[in-house]
Structures are given as structure tokens and as C-alpha cells.
Amino acid sequence: MDILYKIFLDPFVQMGTAPDLFVQTLWEGVVGGMLYALIALGFVLIFKASGVFNFAQGIMVVFAALTLVGLYNAGVPAFLALGLTIAVMFALAFAVERIVLRPLINQPDIILFMATFGLTYFLIGFGEFVFGGDPKVMITEQLYLPKGTITYKALGGVVSLQKLDIAAAVIASIMVAGLAVFFSKTRIGRALRAVADSHSAALSVGISLEQIWVIVWFAAGLVALVTGIMWGARSDVSFALDVIALKALPVLILGGLTSIPGAIVGGLIIGVGEKLWEFYWGPLIGGGTDSWFAFVLALVFLLFRPQGLFGERIIERV
Amino acid sequence: MRAAGGPDVAVGDVLLSVENVSLSFGGVRAVSDVSFDIRKGEIRAIIGPNGAGKTSMLNVINGFYQPQEGRITFKGQTRAKMRPHDAAYGGIARTFQNVALFRGMTALDNIMAGRTLKMHASFFWQLLRYGPALREEVEHREHVEEIIDFLKIQEIRRVPVGRLPYGLQKRVELGRALAMEPELLLLDEPMAGMNLEEKEDMSRFVLDVNDHYGTTITLIEHDMGVVMDLSDRVVVLDHGIKIADGTPDEVKRNQAVIGAYLGVAH
Numbered sequence: 001m002d003i004l005y006k007i008f009l010d011p012f013v014q015m016g017t018a019p020d021l022f023v024q025t026l027w028e029g030v031v032g033g034m035l036y037a038l039i040a041l042g043f044v045l046i047f048k049a050s051g052v053f054n055f056a057q058g059i060m061v062v063f064a065a066l067t068l069v070g071l072y073n074a075g076v077p078a079f080l081a082l083g084l085t086i087a088v089m090f091a092l093a094f095a096v097e098r099i100v101l102r103p104l105i106n107q108p109d110i111i112l113f114m115a116t117f118g119l120t121y122f123l124i125g126f127g128e129f130v131f132g133g134d135p136k137v138m139i140t141e142q143l144y145l146p147k148g149t150i151t152y153k154a155l156g157g158v159v160s161l162q163k164l165d166i167a168a169a170v171i172a173s174i175m176v177a178g179l180a181v182f183f184s185k186t187r188i189g190r191a192l193r194a195v196a197d198s199h200s201a202a203l204s205v206g207i208s209l210e211q212i213w214v215i216v217w218f219a220a221g222l223v224a225l226v227t228g229i230m231w232g233a234r235s236d237v238s239f240a241l242d243v244i245a246l247k248a249l250p251v252l253i254l255g256g257l258t259s260i261p262g263a264i265v266g267g268l269i270i271g272v273g274e275k276l277w278e279f280y281w282g283p284l285i286g287g288g289t290d291s292w293f294a295f296v297l298a299l300v301f302l303l304f305r306p307q308g309l310f311g312e313r314i315i316e317r318v
Numbered sequence: 319m320r321a322a323g324g325p326d327v328a329v330g331d332v333l334l335s336v337e338n339v340s341l342s343f344g345g346v347r348a349v350s351d352v353s354f355d356i357r358k359g360e361i362r363a364i365i366g367p368n369g370a371g372k373t374s375m376l377n378v379i380n381g382f383y384q385p386q387e388g389r390i391t392f393k394g395q396t397r398a399k400m401r402p403h404d405a406a407y408g409g410i411a412r413t414f415q416n417v418a419l420f421r422g423m424t425a426l427d428n429i430m431a432g433r434t435l436k437m438h439a440s441f442f443w444q445l446l447r448y449g450p451a452l453r454e455e456v457e458h459r460e461h462v463e464e465i466i467d468f469l470k471i472q473e474i475r476r477v478p479v480g481r482l483p484y485g486l487q488k489r490v491e492l493g494r495a496l497a498m499e500p501e502l503l504l505l506d507e508p509m510a511g512m513n514l515e516e517k518e519d520m521s522r523f524v525l526d527v528n529d530h531y532g533t534t535i536t537l538i539e540h541d542m543g544v545v546m547d548l549s550d551r552v553v554v555l556d557h558g559i560k561i562a563d564g565t566p567d568e569v570k571r572n573q574a575v576i577g578a579y580l581g582v583a584h
Contacts, residue, residue, distance in 0.1 A: 186444040186451060187437045194420045194431045201418035204380065205498060206406025206435040215441075 011280035020157025025279045026272060031165045033271015034172050036294075038227040039248040040255060040263035041176070042220040047257050048196040049216040050101065051109060055116040058245020059123045060221060064089055065228030065237045069139060070131035078142035089221030097213045105209075124239055133239070138232030140164065145233065168230040175226060176264060179219070183260070192216060196258070250298035256308025265309060270294045330358030332391075333502060333534050334379065339388030341374055348374040349385070352560045354553045356502065361528055362536045363549035365569075367578055371558040372538045373415060376504050379536070380412050381405040393501070407435055411500035413491045415507045415538075421480035425490045428479055429465060432497030433458045465493050468530070469523060485516040492523060496531070503527065505537040509544055517544060524548060546570065554578070 015022040042057040067088050071081035100115050141147065146163035183189040194202045195212045203209065231241060251270050255262025274293045282289045301308070335355040341348045349371040356362045364372045377383040379390065381400040389396050392408060411432070420428050437458060439451035447455075466475055469489050474482060479490055488508060495503055508524065509517045521544055527533050539545045545552060546566040554562040554569055556578040562569050569575055 181447055182444065185447055185455070187434060187439070187454075188441065188444050190423070190427055190431050191434055193423055193427075194434075197420035197422055198418045200382070201414065201420065201494075202431075203382070203402035204406060204412050204414075204418070205432050205494060206403055207431075208403045 019155040029272030029275035033268040037267025040251040056119040060224040064225035065232040093217035135238035250294040253298040259310035262310035360550040366555035370555040409501035411495035411498040412504035426475040432494040
């Protein structure tokens, strides 16, 4: 009975008796989840438009952050470095389309998937070659990102929020809202969705696949840059970051591979779930649940809802 | 406009001509040495038994396939290698045998997608969805609403097309092609899988498009009644070879055509 009490009741009693801690944990979860969501968003953008599962998305985050910091350390002013990094991400999108996607057009998905593995290792090698492999510090101050904490006395205790996290939340929300409008209301957005639905029909109305691929990879590169800045600000910038990028996989399983709202909601669920689980249930089994919780949750989802929360239902007609 | 029989039914100048085109996939010859032309303002049918190379021919015309031999001249310009994008740009629109729509998008968005090449606002303005980009959206939306009225699909404009019945999907697909304001419209079996009433509706739309917009139409169709009623001239393919070309009446009497359709005793 005691163990049942500890699993099913005690955590909720704790949440009720110390609401300040609960809110604090929840907030930490939201912030972590947002970063997962952003990485997943990059995956979804590319998967929707080209059917390619881009394994390199995690590395693109690191690569973007590394380019930004590397340029700054080389003496380029911060905002110019930001502009140049955007240009580098565009050049990367362009090169990927020319060198990787175009020669492999009409090949099976698995070939393209493997090609993104190649891209991953290329970016790691190239990044280390140019900027060095040592961890670097993100230039948050130079980009005028706020610093410090806001502390509220509330809920019978103290809740403290990092200003940087708030800024990250605001910037991420604006970016996602912008992408949503862009996708649903503009010509290029429509063309992107058109390509996602049918290649041949898209070609027949004069949509150029090459152009669309450059645009989605560039969009995914921009998302990667924003993610990289936010993430780099919380730890530091190194290739160790890409391990965390693997957390985007359970997010995708939860949200569905083709859904942008799915990526957001999935990211938040995983982020919040992970933190709450670790804080309230973790002690029962000795902690360290961060590393597996997301994957177990994804496994449960695979059993009951394999298409994800928002994914398209897979119906095979015979 | 439709002349009554006679060899000279052609309405205008040659819009597109196909000369000695051959296409093969590996060792399989899909089209061999086929020549014909399409004249401005006419309805041209391509018919033939299954596997005759009709769809391949259409795919060659709009740049999906590159023929190994032969030339294609469109609007007086002989083209070397042409991609579907260039074909669309030059004014060739098409529909597909098995309806290729953007399934997740609404009927309205599908037809708007047909306006892609007519819209020019830059990436920057589109990101903001303001200024030129917004003006352009509104302007093209008006044109699309006209097409929607023309095809009588007002009630379904907000429905994702994946949920529509087949006949309506075909109509939306026609709408998307019309939104491109094409000079040459290629229809790959526009009435396949339809019931009689739907076929009649679609036939009327095809004739109306031809009359109202003056669009030149090339269609592939299996229903001989439909072909004979609609088309000005018919080209008949069998096993990738052209076996007849002429008015519906001429083709109907052609011995080779009768043989291809009914089989000949060997």
C-alpha cells in the first residue's frame, strides 16, 4: 500500500502543498520543451516538403551556433556575424539541394535518409576544421538578449524566471506564428504544401521543386540558428549539443511527422513531462529519468497512436 | 466555330506540333515515330486501347518525359529539353488520369496553387504577408472565385479535397488547371470513373472552357461517344504507333482503328 501511495498520491499531494515548486518545475519544463519543439519543427519543415527525414537537423543547430560564435570570435561585430550566419545557412541550403538532393531525386527514401547522415558527419568535420572543437560561449550579451532573473513572491514561496528564457519563449512564439501565417496564406507557403502533397501535380502548375527545397532547407536552417542561440545560451556551444537533438525523435513520434502544431505540442509535452516526472517520481527510482522518459513515452504512443497526435492517419486502400 | 465535317476542320494556326517523336523506357518502346499537330482553338482527342502510349504522349508534351528522338514545336519554338516548370510557364496546363490534387489543402487553395506562376511578390513581402504580397493575394483570389463560379463548386471551396467525392475532385483539378490561364490544356481521361450524369457535366465544362476562354484542349478519353461528340480531330495510337488521324467520322470508318479496338483475325 505504501508504494502505491508513493506513486499515485504523494506526488500530487506535494504539488498541492508546494505550488511554488510545482510552477517552477512546470516553467523549466516549458522552456526545455520549447527547445525540443524548435528542433522538431526543423525536422517537420523538411519532411513535409521533401519527404526527407533530415538526420542532420540537430547538427545544423550546432553548426549555426558555432558559425555565429566563430565569426564573432574572429572579430566580426555581433550583428554582422548574425547576418553572415544567415547567409551561411542559405548557402548550406543551396548546396544541399545542388549536391545532395538533386542527384538523388527519385531515389528511395532510405537513400536520402542515409545521405543526411553523410551531411551530419560532413558538418561536424567541417565545423571543427573551421572553428575548432573546443566548447564556446554564446554571445548573448552582444546580441542584446536579456540576462538575470525575475523573482516573484507568489503561491506561498518564490518563483524565479530567467529573463533569457522569457525572451526565448517570446522569440520562438513569434517565429512559429510567422511560419504558420507564411505557410497558410502566401504563394510560397501554398507551394510548399503543394509539394508535400503531390510532386507531379506541383510540377504541372509550374512549381519548381528545386526552388522549394532550397526554401525549406533555408527555413529549417533559420529555425536551427534560433534554436542554437537559445540553446547555446543555456549551456555552451559544442558538438555535445547534438545528443540532445535526438530528443526531437520522441517529440516527432508524439506530434506526428507532418504537423507543425504537433511538433510544438509534442515538444511541450515531452519537456514538461520530463521535468515533472524527474522531480516528483524520479526520487522513487533514484533519479536520472531525464535520459529515458521521452523515449518511453514515445514507445507508449507508438502502441496506441502510431500516427502521432496530429499526424495524418495512415489508411491503406487495398 | 465547329465546322461541319470535311478535312479542313482546323480552327487556327498550329499551336503545337509533334514530329517523329519516339520514347522508350529501357527496352520498352512506349511511343514510336509519332507525328501530329494541335491547332489553336480546337479540341483534339488522343485515343487508343490500353497501353497505346497516350499518357506517355501527354507526358512528353508537358515535359514530364524527354523523348529520345523527334521534335516538339510549341508556339513556333522548337524546344530542346523542356522541364514541366517551363511547360507550365509557356502556358501548358494539365490534369491527371488518377487525380493529382493537393489532398490536404482546400479546394480554394488547390485552385489558388494554380496561380503560382502568375504571382510575383517577393519572398520578403510574403514573409511579412503585407504590401504587394497581400494586394496580390486579393487580386488573384478574385480570378479564382470566377473559376469557382464557372465550375459551380462554390459550396465546397473550404473543404479539404481529400474528402470530396471523385467527380468533384476531377472538377477541382480542372479548376486548378484553368487558374493557370493556359493556352493549351491537356486532360488525361477527364471522365474516367464517372457516372453518366457526371460525364455529361464534365463534357459541358470542356466545351464551355473551349468556347468561353478559347482554350485549346487536348484530351485522352476512353468513352468513344464522348470523344466523337466533343472533339474536332482525333489521333489514334496503338502500341505506340499512330494508326489514324482525322475527324471523328473519318477515324470511326478507318479499318485500322476498328481492328485495333475490336481485334482482327490473324
